[in-house]
Amino acid sequence: MGQRTEIRRVFADVDALNRGAAEELCTRCTGAVERQGKCSLVLSGGNTPQGLYQLLAREYRERVPWKNMDIYWGDERYVPHNDPKSNYRRAREILLDQVPIEPTRIHPIPTSSPDPEEAARSYESLLRQKFTGGRATFDIVLLGVGTDGHVASLFPGSTALQERERWVVVTSAPAPPVTRISLTFPALNAASEILLLVSGVEKSAILLELERANKGTGSPLPVSKLSPAGPLLFFVDRQAAGA
Numbered sequence: 001m002g003q004r005t006e007i008r009r010v011f012a013d014v015d016a017l018n019r020g021a022a023e024e025l026c027t028r029c030t031g032a033v034e035r036q037g038k039c040s041l042v043l044s045g046g047n048t049p050q051g052l053y054q055l056l057a058r059e060y061r062e063r064v065p066w067k068n069m070d071i072y073w074g075d076e077r078y079v080p081h082n083d084p085k086s087n088y089r090r091a092r093e094i095l096l097d098q099v100p101i102e103p104t105r106i107h108p109i110p111t112s113s114p115d116p117e118e119a120a121r122s123y124e125s126l127l128r129q130k131f132t133g134g135r136a137t138f139d140i141v142l143l144g145v146g147t148d149g150h151v152a153s154l155f156p157g158s159t160a161l162q163e164r165e166r167w168v169v170v171t172s173a174p175a176p177p178v179t180r181i182s183l184t185f186p187a188l189n190a191a192s193e194i195l196l197l198v199s200g201v202e203k204s205a206i207l208l209e210l211e212r213a214n215k216g217t218g219s220p221l222p223v224s225k226l227s228p229a230g231p232l233l234f235f236v237d238r239q240a241a242g243a
């Protein structure tokens with residue numbers, strides 16, 4: 001893997017961070033559609049991106065090429081899609097039900113099978129049909145980071161961190177909902193760009209450890225294994241930056 005291009009932008013507060021992320025997404029998605037007629041966007045779960053999703057559904061609604069967008073998820077809690085904890089449900093309510101996107105271009109991680117392994121393999125099969133070149137070349141992957149340094153549902157100590165072949169696996173979270181479906185690093189790192197949103201003082205320790213890791217000590221944190229084909233953008237507010 002080539003040397004990753006890591007770019008950090010610090011914003012005054014979470015509102016400015018969300019606006020910066022909305023601008024980046026509009027630019028990236030519009031450029032992808034101009035180049036290739038479509039754009040594949042991977043959404044994140046968790047709380048951090050909720051403000052961004054609201055901006056994309058309202059103020060930035062007309063600046064996203066929704067009719068040419070394909071929407072995926074980086075991870076999912078293994079709960080029904082109508083469960084309040086579902087990443088899919090939260091993204092639909094706040095964003096996708098508010099914008100002119102074709103339902104056939106929304107690709108949730110399935111959670112209806114009694115066997116989560118079947119769901120993981122089914123999603124991987126879908127991805128391999130969509131990305132036929134053997135790499136999950138998403139145009140942009142949106143991620144948050146947990147206070148333990150996890151990204152998507154790739155948690156510290158998980159064997160999934162060492163996965164090198166599969167694109168989608170079942171993982172276990174330290175907090176309920178325990179069963180998760182997650183993209184792996186081979187899938188995440190095939191992306192043309194990763195946009196990672198970090199907000200709040202509770203995330204400052206993670207960023208400090210990453211700074212130390214970048215100075216050569218290395219880090220076991222899952223987030224430190226992000227190394228996309230294109231830019232890795234950290235959009236951080238002052239609280240998380242410790243500024």
Ligand code: 6PG
Pocket residue numbers: 044045046047048049075076077087143144145146147150151152153
């Ligand atoms: C999830 C997310 C998860 C999230 C981090 C950060 O399913 O919860 O995919 O990886 O991005 O846990 O969560 P917050 O944004 O709520 O801090």
